[in-house]
Amino acid sequence: MSRERRIGWVPQEYNEMSPEELAQRVSFAKSQLGDRLTILGHHYQRDEIIRFANYRGDSLELSRHAANTDSEFIVFCGVNFMAETAAVLCSPEQVVIQPVEEALCPMAEMAGRHQAESTYQALSTVWSDSVIPITYQNSTAEIKAFVGEQGGAVCTSSNARGLFEWAFDQGGRILFLPDEHLGTNTALDMGLPEEALGVWNPLHPPDPAEFADCRIVVWKGFCWVHTGFDVEDVAQARADHPDALVIVHPECPRPVVVASDLSGSTARIIQVVEQAPQGATVYVGTECHLVDRLNDEYPNKLVLPLSRRACGSMAMTQLKHLSYVLDGLLEGETRNVVSVPDDVARSARLALDKMLQIG
Numbered sequence: 001m002s003r004e005r006r007i008g009w010v011p012q013e014y015n016e017m018s019p020e021e022l023a024q025r026v027s028f029a030k031s032q033l034g035d036r037l038t039i040l041g042h043h044y045q046r047d048e049i050i051r052f053a054n055y056r057g058d059s060l061e062l063s064r065h066a067a068n069t070d071s072e073f074i075v076f077c078g079v080n081f082m083a084e085t086a087a088v089l090c091s092p093e094q095v096v097i098q099p100v101e102e103a104l105c106p107m108a109e110m111a112g113r114h115q116a117e118s119t120y121q122a123l124s125t126v127w128s129d130s131v132i133p134i135t136y137q138n139s140t141a142e143i144k145a146f147v148g149e150q151g152g153a154v155c156t157s158s159n160a161r162g163l164f165e166w167a168f169d170q171g172g173r174i175l176f177l178p179d180e181h182l183g184t185n186t187a188l189d190m191g192l193p194e195e196a197l198g199v200w201n202p203l204h205p206p207d208p209a210e211f212a213d214c215r216i217v218v219w220k221g222f223c224w225v226h227t228g229f230d231v232e233d234v235a236q237a238r239a240d241h242p243d244a245l246v247i248v249h250p251e252c253p254r255p256v257v258v259a260s261d262l263s264g265s266t267a268r269i270i271q272v273v274e275q276a277p278q279g280a281t282v283y284v285g286t287e288c289h290l291v292d293r294l295n296d297e298y299p300n301k302l303v304l305p306l307s308r309r310a311c312g313s314m315a316m317t318q319l320k321h322l323s324y325v326l327d328g329l330l331e332g333e334t335r336n337v338v339s340v341p342d343d344v345a346r347s348a349r350l351a352l353d354k355m356l357q358i359g
């Protein structure tokens with residue numbers, strides 16, 4: 001089988017190395033590269049990766065680090081849209097590397113540029129106010145570029161509400177991509193009535209006239225991890241630990257958010273666990289690598305997954321992949337470089353700058 005057809009390919013010698021040997025190689029490469037290297041690790045990455053990250057965070061925090069670092073090499077351990085965002089935000093002299101190029105976010109792949117353009121045009125025919133597209137950070141650079149060209153913005157789960165308020169202050173109505181649930185939860189939490197909200201299925205585009213009275217139309221995309229939680233999980237958690245706090249990510253479906261005590265971004269979830277009193281039990285409805293890590297880091301609290309759900313795309317990156325790309329840098333070879341065409345990057349940057357300013 002050719003290299004191109006194998007996901008997460010590394011030379012065979014890396015498959016045969018022990019975890020200890022790989023860890024030593026990564027430590028050595030980091031010490032040799034010093035400030036020339038910044039490793040960014042998303043909270044959903046494996047522990048074997050997170051222990052080597054210079055910064056760990058959610059997508060907003062890591063975007064800020066990517067925009068602010070002077071390092072020559074940014075190794076982004078996450079999924080592809082995050083590495084693309086780093087490539088858009090950093091300077092042309094910097095190189096962004098993704099240890100597993102094939103680690104794509106399924107949700108981000110649910111919205112294509114042509115679909116978004118035709119939806120935008122369809123809504124423009126029935127809305128007298130301007131259509132302001134807002135895309136979740138979990139989208140391709142092509143979608144971010146489209147949004148930037150139309151005067152819209154990127155948001156994360158931390159600042160979606162702020163961006164929605166910004167769009168309404170402009171006198172516009174919102175086309176939100178690609179996560180139905182984050183869009184729905186944000187709109188309803190802001191107090192919008194359900195009838196102000198429409199769901200656009202790009203696989204069966206509806207008659208835009210059905211959405212004439214909507215103030216927000218959300219794309220019918222979803223996260224495989226977070227849509228897997230259900231209200232029975234919350235009921236079971238409450239039955240097992242009646243005093244526990246239940247917090248879920250806003251990518252969860254609305255009934256799960258309503259049944260829980262709180263919902264919030266990854267950064268908010270971490271803050272809630274930090275601030276919970278000693279001896280507290282907290283159930284968390286998000287990716288289980290983060291939940292397990294929180295449980296380890298707060299030994300005087302019990303942090304439990306609402307149910308065990310892992311992101312297969314995030315889990316693709318293993319120590320052997322990190323070691324392989326870092327060894328390449330020591331040898332003067334940049335492996336698995338992520339780049340975005342200049343015209344796409346320029347437009348995407350417009351939308352990302354709004355996120356960084358307003359967020």
Ligand code: SF4
Nearest residue numbers: 105106223224225311
């Ligand atoms: S957890 Fe969900 S949104 Fe995040 S990368 Fe995985 S599939 Fe995408």
